[in-house]
Every structure is written in C-alpha cells, then in structure tokens.
Amino acid sequence: MTIHKEGYKSIGFAALIFGLINIASFIFLGDNYPKTATIIFIASAILFLFIVSFFRIPYRSLTKGEREVICPADGKVVVIEEILEEEYFKDKRLQVSIFMSPANVHVNRNPVSGEVVYNKYHKGKYLVAWHPKSSTENERHSVVIKNDKAEVLVKQIAGALAKRIINYLSVGQEVHQGNELGFIKFGSRVDVILPVGTKVNVQLNQLVKGGVTVLATL
Template structure:
C-alpha cells in the first residue's frame, strides 16, 4: 500500500522506467551496458516505491500514552525552552527519518487541534541544531485528555522540498491516524509537559503508531 502523496510521482517514475527499459533494448548495442541501464532505472523505481509505502497500523487509542508519530531513530531527548507556542520549558523528543524510513506522519495522541501553522524556511540537514527553527516546517498543537497540550513539529531535511500537513484547527483527531507526509528525508520534534515519563532512549529505533515514547 502506498501513500496518496506519492501517487503522481510513482506513476511518472513508472512511465519513465518503462520507456527507458524499452529504449535501452533497441538503442544500446552493448549487452552489459543495456542491462546496466535497465537495472539502474528499476532500482530507482523500487526506491521510489519503498519511500512512499504506507503500511497499515491499526491503533487502539490510549490516552495515557504518546506514540511515535513517525518511523526513525531518536536523536534528541532534552528539556528545552519552546518559544513558538508555549514560551516555557518542555520535554523534547526528536526522531530522525532517513530516506529508507516510512515517511508518513501519524497523530501521536488523540485530541483536538488547537494550532496548525506552516513555516517556509531553509533545508539544513535534519540533525542540524538550527533545523528546528530555520528549516521549512509545520507546527501542530494538540489538546489531549491526559497530557494537556502537546506540540509536534514536522521539519524538512536537506533533501525534502515539501511537507504535507493535514491538521486543521478545531478538528478532532485520533491517535495513530494519518497526519501528513514529509518527502525525502526529515525529522519530527515532539514537545511534552515536563512531568511526562519518557519511555525511549537516544539512538533507539521507533515505529510510528507502534512505539510508545512517553506515558503519563
């Protein structure tokens, strides 16, 4: 199953792949070179399909837990001053996604969308300290039953050029459902209340809508 945000890219890549394979068959005389070109375009198609995959992950909402919003590796766990919305200290958990990870963003908790804003910006590498405040990004705040307000931020990486955010202010959302997509490498920061119990460690690999990253 593939994400809807990749449908046009997948179709375009498939057409180009077929065209190049046929062209190589008739235009390239050297057998080894023909096979090399055909193999290369097939690999590109497979990589595109792999990037836009959207595995089904049924979730039974749990108000006592915050789930990982994306697949990837935990790169930051620290107490920080969140300055865009809260203007107070929060517990930050950041997850880095490589191009090989599933790039679907899923709601980490059930609740009501209180704030949703897009910020144009730079394309620093996703692990750069300033990427959270200077890169292209979206900021979403959810009001949840047990954690109160939590904030998550989709951040574009060096390769990303488009962030898709489905969160709309006033909308009620369900934990684990589709919240958006980031194309080609990125990071997501989650800002939680200080009293939240963090259940992951630096370097740990997490699965979106499966791994619990915090509890009440």
C-alpha cells in the first residue's frame, strides 16, 4: 500500500494538529487526569489513522479488456437506469453510479482506454451523493473518453463531505484503462454514462473495486 500524492498536505496538517493536541493534553492533564489524557491520545490517534486511510492506494492486479468497462471507483452501486443525458450526448443513455463512502479508496481510474474528447468542470451544490439530483446539480467534473467501441462519460461528483474534486485529464490526451483519472477527497460518487443496450455486469448494492471489477461489456 502507498499514500496518494493528494494526501501529503492533509496528512501533514493532521499530524501537526495531532501532535499539538496531545502535547497540550499531557502538559495540562497528564499529572492530574492521566486517564483523560490517554483517552484524548487514543481518540485523536484513531482519527489521524482514519484520515491517513482516505489517501491509501492498495496494491492491486488491475483488470484490462478492450470491450470491458472497468469500475472507475471503489464503492457501492447505487443507480442502474436509463436517463436522458443532457450535458454531452443529448440523448438516452445508461447510467451506472457508484457511491464512495469515507472508508473507500478515493482514487478514480479510467474505465476504458481512448482519447479524451470532452473535459468540463461544473460548479454546483453539495447535496448528499445518493440524492437523485446530485448528478446534475452538484459540483462535478465530467470527462468523455472515446475509442473505436464507444464514448464513455465519467462524472466525478462532490457530495455533502467531498468538497474537492481533482481531475488529471485534458482534451486530446490518450489515456489507458486503469490509469488515474483523478481523485475525490473524502468520498462521494462517480457516474458512468454508457450507450443504451450495453451489458451491465454489476447489480444494485453490489460492492465494487476501482480498476478491478468489470462494470459493463461494450
């Protein structure tokens, strides 16, 4: 396991706060209230380790396949439905959405290989990630990857806790399946928009792994 580069500043800041809280705790409480100081140390250590876990990247054997659409994120499948996609395609599409909890790995990966033909950031609200309107009203970053099989739209969507979306792609860039697409700090949601008729290989409420689970077959 490694730590993602997006976590260095957050972990450093958390470590500083952890140190200051416990230095103050043992100075002012250590002699007269040692149990209280110990409780503060344990609670702050658990919180610090939890923050570190946000930015972990576990070692995985990534799935590859020209016809496969691989899950771009860890989490739980919360939506599988046909929609009228109004941002890019302007027609009916199949949407599969993955909810990322704070406990999930937060790196996002390219579901397919191809050329980035669309990349746009949208300001928006911070509705809870499972809200039906979060896909269109929340802060989000949309990218479309095109290859000879299909065009796949991926939306990184902010939620009530996730207030920073990071995207590494640019229009005209050739990307490879499984490589990093971006990062959402502290979890939220990723939507994958596919052609109608695409075979979906996951089910509602299924737990999936980014870069590993086959989401659909083109």
